[in-house]
Amino acid sequence: MAIDREQLLHVARLARLVLREDEVERLEGQLNDILEAVSKVSELDLSDVPPTSHPLEVVNVWEEDEPRPSLPVAEALANAPERDGDFFKVPPGGTA
């Protein structure tokens, strides 16, 4: 399976990446090389094999619902690029 320029730009948009023109050109070749290499997984017929999402056999770990102190607001906002009082501030608008 090869990825063309149009698909590449579509995937970039899904990933919220705007690519410069030189990046698009470089990535097109590199991504096709990588996808060709990883497509090797399709050689195997694994229709009867279950998937492994996680190597540890741990399922539904429940904890008691006990309140404990959380980060003070001032600390939670300490790394904010921009804030407005006790809120993170972002530019308006823009539709996905």
Added chain:
Amino acid sequence: MIDTLRLTAEEANALLTRGEASSDEIYRVYLDAIGDRDPELHCYLHVCEHDPGEGIPIALKDVIGTKGIPTTAGSRILEGYTPVYDASVVTRLRSRGLRVLGKTNTDEFAMGSSTENSAYGPSRNPWDPSRVPGGSGGGSAAAVSAGLAPWALGSDTGGSIKQPSALCGNVGLRPTYGTVSRYGIVAFASSLDQVGPVARTVRDCAFLYSIVAGRDPCDTTTVELPQPVELPEADELGGLRIGVPRELNEAEGIEPGVAEAVRAAIARLEELGAEVEECSLPLSVEYGMPCYYLIAPAEASSNLARYDGVRYGHRADAAERLEMYERTREEGFGDEPKRRIMVGTYALSAGYYDAYYGQAQKVRTVIKREHDALFETFDALVSPTSPTVAFPLGARTADPLAMYLSDLLTIPSCMAGLPGLSIPCGLSEGLPVGLQLVGPQFAENMLFRIGHALEQAIGFDPVPERLR
């Protein structure tokens, strides 16, 4: 006079206990060594100068969150980010008095095998500064090797602890998946990421593992160790059965000098009383790489979605929100994270999910089953850690796939969630060769036992020749 090139963490602790050196003196002597040698090697992205505690020092890979100490993961997108809480592993270190010397260099978001993907420039190999220290945890491995820290913590997704330890001539453990908390660690691929120790001896490695391992209520993917960590003492391996997987020992690209050093070490295992026998992982090695380079980027594309310029890290100037997200990510991520985000997003996208990500998860089951079957016969598996010794800076940067092959031999056991220990077993072309021991889940004590006995028998000098 403390020689940081030779002092083990165990010896440093003994100096403290016997009152022969103070915690401040020991901390200071490492800062001096950093001042002397780090300008050439660039192991550290941040040096602390001061850090509280009454124990011995430690270095931390810069993906480990440290309260009040900058944490960048080697990325511009986290430039200036200072965590407001400690990772659970750091809390554990602090409860034992350990003091943070600084944060060590890493490929950006731990994606790479040489530290050349760090946004802050590469680290250099203490054995030959024209060569890479391996990666992604090259900063930690090089720091330990050059006496700039007695030991360090790294993180490993597909080989980022074991491979740099091999290339720098020290001991690195990738623990069983789930034994060390990831709370407060910068996430790369969550079904694979593990935190683990880098040290100059197997005993130090085991001791550091004993401090950080165990269940953490803040990370529900952790479990309690089935048995406590034992510091290895035995110098014989009678009764142990060790498998030599053909595909891991005869893979294309393994340098002759690497194969020779590992063969000699395998002969030592037999002299120590172990029963050694050839075995096979027919699909794990052939399909491990493609499986890894689907699963890791897929999970990375999801984990790295959080870098949006809203709550922390870099934010680009933009009038509208969507443009702000896109420009922040464009400016903040380097080439390798972008490549992996693209591959991962593609592999997870509608129409391709089953063929790529779904199929890779099934391959993962095959890899796990192959390993499980071998552990019905063997206590551990042995192979080279890296197909090559440290390679020159720039040798693999133009070709992502060539760089990916650096992890050919470490990836299969990572996919299966198994513990792996790398120890130095000799030199090839004057550079260290790493030997990889892989065991069943939770078999760290077994790996320490074999590693320690072999370490004693080989007598490898971990101090780089040019620094002796």
